[in-house]
Amino acid sequence: MAGEPQDDCLFCKIVEGHIPATIVRESETTVAFRDINPQAPTHVLVIPRAHYPSAAELAAAEPMIAADVLREAHAVADEDKLESYRIVFNTGAGAGQTVFHAHAHVMGGRGMQWPPG
Ligand code: AMP
Numbered sequence: 001m002a003g004e005p006q007d008d009c010l011f012c013k014i015v016e017g018h019i020p021a022t023i024v025r026e027s028e029t030t031v032a033f034r035d036i037n038p039q040a041p042t043h044v045l046v047i048p049r050a051h052y053p054s055a056a057e058l059a060a061a062e063p064m065i066a067a068d069v070l071r072e073a074h075a076v077a078d079e080d081k082l083e084s085y086r087i088v089f090n091t092g093a094g095a096g097q098t099v100f101h102a103h104a105h106v107m108g109g110r111g112m113q114w115p116p117g
């Protein structure tokens, strides 16, 4: 069923506490933890507890939870006192998505270029 935990999903395992993560924030609907391979001084992933393969599918099925992810992403930036930061939803392998459980990257603490690679 849509939103149910998937046995083969890394981020569902983090939500369930079966794989360790450095969790920085939790809400009823989301978990935020530090990226294992940080690309900036702050690099946190915000995920919905429910499993959806991409942010687009999350937003279509559960727009309120998609809004929670965005709100928590901004809260992470506030906690780390970031004046400038980037929130990224890689969507599809061609855009660099490697984990198919919706997630926002919150990145900041260094200068950034546009457009990204
Ligand atoms: P994406 O490429 O947009 O799908 O992002 C997946 C992110 O998950 C990458 O930045 C990885 O470094 C990160 N990642 C993979 N495994 C873990 C893990 N066990 N704990 C924290 N972050 C992870």
Ligand code: ZN
Residues within 6 Å of the ligand: 005, 006, 009, 010, 011, 012, 013, 050, 051, 052, 100, 101
């Ligand atoms: Zn999942």
